[in-house]
Amino acid sequence: MRLKFLAALAALSANASAATPPLPVPPTPPRLLVVISIDQFSADLWDEYRPQFTRGLARLGMGTVFRNGYQSHAATETCPGHSTLLTGDRPSTTGIISNMWLDQSLSRSDKFVYCAEDPLAPGTSSTSYKVSDKHLRVPTLGDRMKAAWPGSRNVAISGKDRAAVMMSGHRADQRWYWNGNQFVTDLSGHTTPQVVARANAAVAAMLAAPGEGLQPPPFCSQKAQPVTLEGSGKVVGAGTLARAAGDATGFRASPQFDASTLALAAGMVQEMNLGRGSSPDLLAVSLSATDYVGHTYGPGGQEMCLQLLELDREIGDFLSFLDRSGVDYAVALSADHGGLDLPERLRARGVTDAARVDPALSATAMGKRIGQKLSLAGPVLIGDFSGDVYIDQSVRGADRTRVLTTALADYRAHTQVAAAYSREQIAKIAPPSGRPTGWTLLQKARASFDPERSGDIVVMLKPHIMPIVETSRYAATHGSPWDYDRRVPIAFWRKGLSPSAREDAVETADIMPTLAAMLGLPLGAPAIDGRCLDNVLGNVCPAR
Numbered sequence: 090m091r092l093k094f095l096a097a098l099a100a101l102s103a104n105a106s107a108a109t110p111p112l113p114v115p116p117t118p119p120r121l122l123v124v125i126s127i128d129q130f131s132a133d134l135w136d137e138y139r140p141q142f143t144r145g146l147a148r149l150g151m152g153t154v155f156r157n158g159y160q161s162h163a164a165t166e167t168c169p170g171h172s173t174l175l176t177g178d179r180p181s182t183t184g185i186i187s188n189m190w191l192d193q194s195l196s197r198s199d200k201f202v203y204c205a206e207d208p209l210a211p212g213t214s215s216t217s218y219k220v221s222d223k224h225l226r227v228p229t230l231g232d233r234m235k236a237a238w239p240g241s242r243n244v245a246i247s248g249k250d251r252a253a254v255m256m257s258g259h260r261a262d263q264r265w266y267w268n269g270n271q272f273v274t275d276l277s278g279h280t281t282p283q284v285v286a287r288a289n290a291a292v293a294a295m296l297a298a299p300g301e302g303l304q305p306p307p308f309c310s311q312k313a314q315p316v317t318l319e320g321s322g323k324v325v326g327a328g329t330l331a332r333a334a335g336d337a338t339g340f341r342a343s344p345q346f347d348a349s350t351l352a353l354a355a356g357m358v359q360e361m362n363l364g365r366g367s368s369p370d371l372l373a374v375s376l377s378a379t380d381y382v383g384h385t386y387g388p389g390g391q392e393m394c395l396q397l398l399e400l401d402r403e404i405g406d407f408l409s410f411l412d413r414s415g416v417d418y419a420v421a422l423s424a425d426h427g428g429l430d431l432p433e434r435l436r437a438r439g440v441t442d443a444a445r446v447d448p449a450l451s452a453t454a455m456g457k458r459i460g461q462k463l464s465l466a467g468p469v470l471i472g473d474f475s476g477d478v479y480i481d482q483s484v485r486g487a488d489r490t491r492v493l494t495t496a497l498a499d500y501r502a503h504t505q506v507a508a509a510y511s512r513e514q515i516a517k518i519a520p521p522s523g524r525p526t527g528w529t530l531l532q533k534a535r536a537s538f539d540p541e542r543s544g545d546i547v548v549m550l551k552p553h554i555m556p557i558v559e560t561s562r563y564a565a566t567h568g569s570p571w572d573y574d575r576r577v578p579i580a581f582w583r584k585g586l587s588p589s590a591r592e593d594a595v596e597t598a599d600i601m602p603t604l605a606a607m608l609g610l611p612l613g614a615p616a617i618d619g620r621c622l623d624n625v626l627g628n629v630c631p632a633r
């Protein structure tokens with residue numbers, strides 16, 4: 090696989106210049122900022138695998154590394170997580186409270202809204218949508234760079250559309266993401282770089298061939314313990330990420346997917362001459378395979394081990410490509426959220442409270458029981474097992490109050506529920522401040538709260554309760570307010586600067602102002618939630 094990636098890069102960089110100009114001495118601002126998000130890359134995985142990394146992730150680990158980074162909010166999903174990375178804001182400010190919320194005022198039959206869609210586009214639904222940035226309420230770093238420096242380019246390449254949209258924002262020059270079949274864009278009026286067609290052809294050829302299984306090194310093979318999943322009887326844990334020819338789902342959950350995303354990103358750097366313009370450029374890359382591997386096999390088995398070691402090599406190849414390009418670049422690395430391992434495997438490893446969620450906790454089942462109790466027809470509650478739960482708009486007046494009171498009591502009485510809050514309870518507290526390690530569950534919920542989009546009730550399950558019952562497709566997930574989902578690594582790297590290991594707890598919302606300071610970009614309105622981190626790559630933060 091590594092050879093294939095190198096071959097793809099070599100093809101992309103066939104006409105690259107061999108000359109490497111000397112690097113300026115920092116703290117001259119870098120000419121290219123590369124921001125890499127590894128989807129579902131928890132700080133737990135970072136801590137565990139860091140000694141195993143030898144290439145790209147090892148190099149980034151030699152920068153300024155915060156092993157206690159926090160996606161500080163409660164709803165630790167991909168869309169909100171990516172929305173914090175380059176805006177400097179928490180989801181309560183970005184407006185991206187979850188991957189999907191409910192808007193009962195919509196005229197279309199599907200009242201759910203996908204975070205990166207235009208729900209007013211005719212003929213769409215939350216699952217068959219038109220990609221859009223309209224729900225993101227704030228500017229991104231790339232947007233701010235373009236406002237300050239019109240020559241600056243804002244580019245995003247991703248395995249997922251929502252990651253590309255949330256990291257680039259409202260003024261992207263190029264934004265390409267995988268649609269299940271090929272890399273596509275939602276932008277119009279921009280010239281399509283030639284590298285897109287070449288990358289798509291290379292990926293199509295890769296996908297059409299079978300994906301060979303990877304050879305596990307001893308560190309991975311010692312994790313190869315088969316686990317039988319409740320619900321489906323499926324066995325995972327000892328896989329090698331092999332897939333059949335043409336299996337797009339298997340491709341997505343393999344290192345080939347990230348290799349393809351990185352190859353396209355490298356091609357963009359080359360063709361657009363990123364880092365060589367009149368102003369600094371931004372390249373955001375979101376690598377999605379780790380998330381698909383985590384969902385399919387859980388993050389604790391041989392499969393994740395193979396994925397992460399391969400990803401280390403792939404990022405190494407990508408950074409080597411940037412080195413050869415001669416561009417003065419800086420890298421920031423983080424993740425949109427962490428993840429929880431399979432309850433079956435956790436229990437075998439001594440985590441005795443790990444369990445799959447009680448099916449009776451689904452909003453549909455809860456709503457049905459409450460409807461019967463209160464003699465109300467209809468669905469009553471809409472939502473999932475946890476997170477935002479909405480009272481159906483047909484329930485009004487005194488009935489709505491009765492449903493709310495009963496639902497809060499029923500949720501709170503359940504042994505798997507840690508907390509249930511009404512929207513009124515969440516709305517009335519101040520946004521949290523101080524270290525994200527000390528926040529209450531209610532404060533975490535406040536950081537995920539938007540008055541127009543949040544549910545009437547927010548439900549939080551106890552630690553190690555996996556909100557997946559049916560395991561034939563996905564076995565594990567994230568989304569909770571617990572640290573296995575909230576804590577992520579945040580690393581800043583630039584050539585020639587010495588390593589610094591930081592233990593202080595910081596937020597992913599701190600990444601944007603830190604990078605802005607590195608670029609010498611003043612942050613005017615709107616004010617942000619995050620703060621510039623001092624002593625990062627020779628950074629000098631503006632006076633607060």
Ligand code: ZN
Nearest residue numbers: 128129167425
């Ligand atoms: Zn994610």
